[in-house]
Amino acid sequence: MTVPLDAMNDLSDDALLVRYANGDSEAARALTARLTPRVFGHAYRLLGNRHDAEDVTQEAMMRLWKIAPEWRQGEAQVSTWLYRVTANLCIDRVRRKPAQSLDSIPDPEDGAQSVAEMLQNKARVGALHAALGALPDRQRQAVVLRHLEGLGNPEIARIMNIGPRAVESLIARGKRALAVVLAGRRKDLGYTDD
Numbered sequence: 001m002t003v004p005l006d007a008m009n010d011l012s013d014d015a016l017l018v019r020y021a022n023g024d025s026e027a028a029r030a031l032t033a034r035l036t037p038r039v040f041g042h043a044y045r046l047l048g049n050r051h052d053a054e055d056v057t058q059e060a061m062m063r064l065w066k067i068a069p070e071w072r073q074g075e076a077q078v079s080t081w082l083y084r085v086t087a088n089l090c091i092d093r094v095r096r097k098p099a100q101s102l103d104s105i106p107d108p109e110d111g112a113q114s115v116a117e118m119l120q121n122k123a124r125v126g127a128l129h130a131a132l133g134a135l136p137d138r139q140r141q142a143v144v145l146r147h148l149e150g151l152g153n154p155e156i157a158r159i160m161n162i163g164p165r166a167v168e169s170l171i172a173r174g175k176r177a178l179a180v181v182l183a184g185r186r187k188d189l190g191y192t193d194d
Contacts, residue, residue, distance in 0.1 A: 013078035014071070021068040028065070035079065036061060039086050045148045046090040046141065048129040050106055056089045076158070083145070084159045091137050124189050131181040139174035146171050 008016060008030035016034075019027035039060050044053035063085055064078070071078075132140050138160065145156045146167075153167045160167065182189075 014073045017064070017068050017071050017078055018073055020065070021071060031064075031078075032061065035064075035082060038079070039082055042083060042086050042144075042149055043090055045144050046087065047093065048133070052090075052093055056086060056093060059089055060086045080155060080158045083149075083151075083155075084161070087141050087145075087159065091141070094137070120189070127182060127185055127189055131178050134181055135174050135177055139170050139177065142167055142170035143174040143178070 008027060011019070011027075011030070013031060013035070016027045016031040020031065036057060040053055040057040043056040043060070044050060047053050047056065060082060064082060067081075132144065135143065141160060142156060145151045145159060146153070151159075153164050153171075156167045157164045160170075162170075
């Protein structure tokens with residue numbers, strides 16, 4: 001029996017994946033609507049490129065559908081598994097692709113900002129992406145998951161398949177490295193000590 005799409009909002013990711021594996025296409029639509037924006041956001045933050053993030057999102061979701069018949073409910077959270085797959089796909093893409101120019105990274109448009117604010121934000125985003133790009137892969141992944149995705153250390157540990165103390169260490173080292181890289185840019189990025 002197929003459940004209407006709006007009635008699936010109360011079902012867990014696990015339950016929807018199991019329903020999909022059993023032939024319920026509405027469950028796939030509900031799970032896609034729920035998870036795709038998160039996967040894309042995570043991929044975009046790690047890659048800084050909309051086109052690559054879209055490709056990674058599509059590949060990560062395809063891998064989810066392929067694993068669905070073998071999914072063992074309760075062993076792992078679907079979102080944790082998907083964050084890990086997304087991060088791994090991003091790392092693979094970065095390793096096989098030459099670095100791209102900061103000018104090629106599109107900035108989100110916001111009609112409420114003045115031109116000066118948009119330029120300032122562009123400089124800040126560019127500086128952050130460049131600084132994140134200078135970090136080793138695992139430090140970058142930990143910092144992005146914690147400070148841009150807002151995940152807690154235990155979930156990051158599961159995604160990265162490491163212990164919570166290792167997560168804390170990666171985040172601390174990553175933040176120190178970012179502070180060093182960005183320290184000399186405070187004034188030109190519009191930050192004052194007032």
